[in-house]
Amino acid sequence: MPQITGLVFNVQRFSLHDGPGIRTTVFLKGCPLHCFWCHNPEGLHPWPEVQFFPGRCVGCGECEKVCPQGAQQFLADGSRFYDRVRCAQCGTCVEVCYAESLRLVGKRVTLEETLLEVLADRAFYETSGGGVTLSGGEPFLQPVFTRALLAACKVEGLHTAVETSACCPWEAMEAVLPVTDLWMVDIKHLDAEKHRQATGVSNRQILENIRRLAETDRPLTLRVPVVPGVNDTPAEIGAIAEFVHGLNLRRGPAAPPISLELLPFHRLAGEKYRSLGMDDAAAELTPPSAEQMASLVAAASLLSIRVTSR
Ligand code: SF4
Ligand code: SF4
Structure with a gap:
């Protein structure tokens, strides 16, 4: 049987921002979106x-x-x-x-060696309530590796999480529902044209996948990268909060409410863009201030959904 392999561009140990507790985050290379502010440009292309x-x-x-x-x-x-x-x-x-x-x-790695790397920090997961997170890029651009790694981690008793754009066939997400404890899904804009201008792709499949995911009982956090000129007004964030509120109203009684996390754009990726010979189209953007983020959190919180920010 052929070995299962994945193209991975980073394995981040002791990660504190990709789910609960201390985690190891495996970043898979390749993404169907091209958000002009992407802070992981080394994860965009599906090749080394x-x-x-x-x-x-x-x-x-x-x-x-x-x-x-x-x-x-x-x-x-x-x-x-x-x-x-x-x-x-x-x-x-x-x-x-x-x-x-x-x-x-970007390195092609086997399922076995990646699992071994993840298991190295098992003691930290157990004491902190942490686990493993698959991120990217887009994990579902490599659905076989993603599914196999999540399943292997579950067999080992680890808490598993996925960070995804949800820009993929629903079947890829559905296949890992039984082996994924936490979903973190990006949502950039509800307006189809604004979404396409900012990311290069339509939001139709993304929103449809989020609706389907919301119909399950899996824990789900929707994450909004707050980007100046893209989605940084109270009206735009409020519209996303309304969307989340609507999903929560239709969620079954056994499912935990969907929460919303607002992540301010930052300008830390400039050297990465230069090192890859890529254009840093967000170089001139000014990150949102703490006051602006607080007002956006307030706008989103009006509908009694749980909203957090960093
Ligand atoms: S520049 Fe480096 S990576 Fe590219 S072909 Fe030459 S040796 Fe290979
Ligand atoms: S010339 Fe520069 S880039 Fe090339 S091997 Fe030497 S230090 Fe590295």
């Missing part, structure tokens, strides 16, 4: 990529010697150039770059 940090380069020239594509270059004027078009993402240059100016992001 080389990050280049010019400030760390010591000019040793080792990468140029080993690159089979001629993509690592020193030009006649002495300047250093990494040609991303030529690069085949083989990772050979990364192995010889002891200055860590080059880094390969």
Whole structure:
């Protein structure tokens, strides 16, 4: 039988923001959305990529010697150039770059090795009420690996959580319902056109999947990245709160109420964008102030849903 593998770009141990307690968060690479403010740009593309940090380069020239594509270059004027078009993402240059100016992001890993890494912190999960969270990118872009890892973690008795955009076939989400203890689903905007402008995709499938998920009894938190000019008005956040309120009214008596979490946009991803040769379209945005976040929380709380913010 072929091994189950996934393309993972980070395994974050001792994570405190991806569900209850101390957790290990496994970030899967590749996302169907392209939110222009994304703070994990290294998770967008479903293939390995080389990050280049010019400030760390010591000019040793080792990468140029080993690159089979001629993509690592020193030009006649002495300047250093990494040609991303030529690069085949083989990772050979990364192995010889002891200055860590080059880094390969995205590694194909087996289910077994990922599970072992997750289990290493079992003692911390048990004392803190934590567990494992699958995030991304979008976990359901790799449905076989996601399902297998969640199921394996449940067999080990771990608390399991998923962070998802819900931009995927419902069947992928439905398949992991029995092995997922907590769902955290992003919601960016209720207006279809504004959603498409901000993320590159329609919100139709996302909202439909959220409605279906809400009809189950699984614990669910909807998370809104609050982004200036996208969804940062009391009216827009209030509309999302109304949507959540409507879902709660239709939820069965055994299901815990759906909560809402507002996450302020931050500008910490600039170096990641530069290292990947990507345009940081949110570089000029000003993060929402604490006062603005408080007023948005107040607007969302009018409907007696539980609203939190960071
Ligand atoms: S191997 Fe690393 S430090 Fe050396 S020239 Fe290449 S990028 Fe710079
Ligand atoms: S990843 Fe491979 S192809 Fe790309 S620059 Fe490095 S050695 Fe060359």
